[in-house]
Amino acid sequence: MKKRIILTPYIVWCIVFIIVPMVLVLFFGLTDESGKFTTRNLCEVFLYPDVFLRSLWLGFKATAICLVVGYLSALIISRLNVKLQKILIILVMLPMWMNFLLKIYSLMFILQDNGFINGILSSFGFSKFNMMNTEGAVILGMVYNFLTYMILPIHSSLVEIDEKLLDAAKDLGANYFMTFVKVIFPLSIPGIVSGIAMVFIPSVSTFILSKMLGGRQNFLVGDIIDMHFLGGIYDPHIGSAISLVLMILLLICTGIINQLQNENKSKKGALVI
Amino acid sequence: MLNEMISLQGVSVFFDSCKVLDNFSLIIKNSEFITLLGPSGCGKTTILKIIGGFLIPDKGRVFFQNKDITHTPPYKRNVNTIFQNYALFPHMNVYENVAFGMRVRKKTEREIAIKVKKMLKMVSLEDFETRDLMSLSGGQQQRVTIARALAVDPKVLLLDEPLAALDLKLRKDMQIQLKTIQHETNITFVFVTHDQEEALSMSDRIVVLDRGKIQQIGSPIKVYNEPENAFVADFMGESNILDGVILDDFLVTFAGRKFRCLDKGFKKKEKVDIVIRPEDVKVVKPEDSDLKGVITSVVFKGVHYEMIIDVDSFKWMVQTTKFIEVGSKIGIKLFADDIHTMRKSKYSGEYGDYSTFSDEMYEAYEHNTNLKKS
Ligand SMILES: Nc1ncnc2c1ncn2[C@@H]1O[C@H](COP(=O)(O)OP(=O)(O)OP(=O)(O)O)[C@@H](O)[C@H]1O
Numbered sequence: 001m002k003k004r005i006i007l008t009p010y011i012v013w014c015i016v017f018i019i020v021p022m023v024l025v026l027f028f029g030l031t032d033e034s035g036k037f038t039t040r041n042l043c044e045v046f047l048y049p050d051v052f053l054r055s056l057w058l059g060f061k062a063t064a065i066c067l068v069v070g071y072l073s074a075l076i077i078s079r080l081n082v083k084l085q086k087i088l089i090i091l092v093m094l095p096m097w098m099n100f101l102l103k104i105y106s107l108m109f110i111l112q113d114n115g116f117i118n119g120i121l122s123s124f125g126f127s128k129f130n131m132m133n134t135e136g137a138v139i140l141g142m143v144y145n146f147l148t149y150m151i152l153p154i155h156s157s158l159v160e161i162d163e164k165l166l167d168a169a170k171d172l173g174a175n176y177f178m179t180f181v182k183v184i185f186p187l188s189i190p191g192i193v194s195g196i197a198m199v200f201i202p203s204v205s206t207f208i209l210s211k212m213l214g215g216r217q218n219f220l221v222g223d224i225i226d227m228h229f230l231g232g233i234y235d236p237h238i239g240s241a242i243s244l245v246l247m248i249l250l251l252i253c254t255g256i257i258n259q260l261q262n263e264n265k266s267k268k269g270a271l272v273i
Numbered sequence: 274m275l276n277e278m279i280s281l282q283g284v285s286v287f288f289d290s291c292k293v294l295d296n297f298s299l300i301i302k303n304s305e306f307i308t309l310l311g312p313s314g315c316g317k318t319t320i321l322k323i324i325g326g327f328l329i330p331d332k333g334r335v336f337f338q339n340k341d342i343t344h345t346p347p348y349k350r351n352v353n354t355i356f357q358n359y360a361l362f363p364h365m366n367v368y369e370n371v372a373f374g375m376r377v378r379k380k381t382e383r384e385i386a387i388k389v390k391k392m393l394k395m396v397s398l399e400d401f402e403t404r405d406l407m408s409l410s411g412g413q414q415q416r417v418t419i420a421r422a423l424a425v426d427p428k429v430l431l432l433d434e435p436l437a438a439l440d441l442k443l444r445k446d447m448q449i450q451l452k453t454i455q456h457e458t459n460i461t462f463v464f465v466t467h468d469q470e471e472a473l474s475m476s477d478r479i480v481v482l483d484r485g486k487i488q489q490i491g492s493p494i495k496v497y498n499e500p501e502n503a504f505v506a507d508f509m510g511e512s513n514i515l516d517g518v519i520l521d522d523f524l525v526t527f528a529g530r531k532f533r534c535l536d537k538g539f540k541k542k543e544k545v546d547i548v549i550r551p552e553d554v555k556v557v558k559p560e561d562s563d564l565k566g567v568i569t570s571v572v573f574k575g576v577h578y579e580m581i582i583d584v585d586s587f588k589w590m591v592q593t594t595k596f597i598e599v600g601s602k603i604g605i606k607l608f609a610d611d612i613h614t615m616r617k618s619k620y621s622g623e624y625g626d627y628s629t630f631s632d633e634m635y636e637a638y639e640h641n642t643n644l645k646k647s
């Protein structure tokens with residue numbers, strides 16, 4: 001009984017902010033203006049296959065870059081002494097405390113045709129270099145915004161590794177590279193998996209960022225949805241349908257990632273700490 | 274010397290200006306079972322770390338078969354360690370753990386399979402290849418670490434309190450198993466423990482350590498029967514340590530009486546420490562001895578009774594197989610070979626008098642007085 005009372009606020013929260021909106025999305029997505037059931041909206045979604053593909057593709061690229069950069073950073077940080085680690089981890093988290101829009105505006109300022117980089121280039125006599133409204137700019141924006149979410153889980157899984165295991169590996173004849181391949185990397189996979197989930201999903205569903213840095217030709221699913229609610233084409237039914245499809249896609253992705261995690265966990269069932 | 278496997282020469286280690294090892298030298302012989310024995314914090318693990326290559330000493334040199342290896346990294350040393358906690362790889366099963374060293378050495382799968390089988394057989398874990406580590410008991414895990422270390426054919430095996438976490442029965446089994454493995458493989462074992470019984474029953478030689486200094490090196494029998502100072506005497510088991518004075522060769526006086534002994538070569542009138550093991554003291558009727566006393570406590574220890582006897586206000590610890598009631602008047606008798614003399618050291622007077630009750634003795638004392646009251 002007590003448990004239920006304690007759970008009540010959570011349940012209310014779930015209903016108001018998760019269940020109801022989901023039902024609304026489902027309802028809008030599957031009905032027309034008169035409220036009659038229709039699959040027309042869902043068919044409409046297939047007018048944007050390129051946008052969906054681009055979202056997944058850019059999300060994938062950004063995640064891959066985050067993985068490489070994030071893993072290296074986490075690895076280097078985890079090898080430092082505790083004091084320095086704390087400072088660096090705070091530095092890694094610092095951008096999270098800054099407003100999302102502000103960060104994009106500053107990125108725009110840096111990348112613009114008469115922005116920071118081009119300013120420096122031209123002062124050295126180089127010609128200007130177009131960086132705005134490119135796929136690269138969008139990926140940069142994603143990496144910049146989500147890198148933290150890759151570094152943190154990987155770092156925490158790296159520092160969790162018992163120093164004694166590394167000694168044992170060295171003792172048995174493994175040099176640093178072999179120790180990394182055979183012990184450090186496999187034991188950091190849980191961190192990698194959650195890092196991927198935490199970067200890929202927000203990257204795929206992000207918006208604004210793509211519109212501001214990538215321009216019209218780099219619209220992502222998020223931007224299309226945005227357009228159908230607040231933008232030029234007002235049609236909440238099609239917007240909801242797109243949301244629905246995106247949700248299903250992400251659900252599948254999460255499922256795959258979870259599967260990886262579970263496989264890893266069942267192996268980790270052998271863990272003795 | 275052909276017989277020399279590892280030699281530490283003048284090794285010093287400092288941690289934050291605190292000296293853990295000071296000018297420490299030790300020669301470990303080929304194929305021997307040598308035990309480092311000492312109280313917690315005396316530097317045992319530190320010595321193993323230096324031999325294993327995990328710690329570079331601040332001063333001194335380390336030699337492996339006469340080659341200087343002071344700065345050789347661990348993975349290039351033909352020395353393997355069984356760590357104080359098992360340090361098995363949690364993401365691998367038993368087979369993969371044992372195969373690890375061979376995988377690193379790029380052995381073929383066939384070689385690996387044969388070797389893993391052989392090693393697991395040696396530690397009696399034949400059918401455990403595919404088992405997860407989680408499903409193994411502490412003793413089984415410890416045996417996996419032994420198999421894993423032996424699989425790479427080390428010349429020297431360092432064992433850091435490998436049996437400390439096991440219960441008594443299992444520990445005894447593992448002691449025998451380790452000893453057998455050492456016999457079969459002829460590998461030099463450097464074994465660390467703070468359990469003197471374990472050290473006595475397993476070692477060819479024992480190195481008794483205190484505060485980073487060697488107190489005595491010798492065979493178990495020698496270290497037990499002829500301790501060099503009061504610390505060793507006390508650490509190797511219960512002992513009564515009394516102040517004595519040498520009168521002549523084979524003649525010593527303590528407890529206000531003269532005794533024949535087996536020691537010679539001391540100066541006349543030299544002050545010495547006398548060690549008498551509790552099991553060597555014979556309890557007799559008071560009229561049969563002129564060392565008379567009263568029993569102040571008796572504790573049952575399984576095989577024997579451990580009693581404290583007050584003789585002229587020096588408290589003796591004595592072990593007997595016969596129960597005698599607290600308060601009885603008895604006499605004690607000593608023969609020449611029960612009496613061991615040691616030169617005075619900085620440990621003189623610190624140990625071996627049971628009138629200052631240790632916690633354990635105090636509990637026994639309280640237990641007895643409670644019994645009396647009820
Ligand atoms: N990294 C370190 N920093 C500071 N002091 C250390 C460090 N490692 C060991 N010491 C100190 O060195 C001394 C010897 O430590 P060591 O681990 O060799 O003891 P030990 O004999 O193995 O003890 P135990 O039986 O408890 O394992 C201890 O006083 C310990 O506090």
Ligand SMILES: [Mg+2]
Nearest residue numbers: 317318357433
């Ligand atoms: Mg230790």
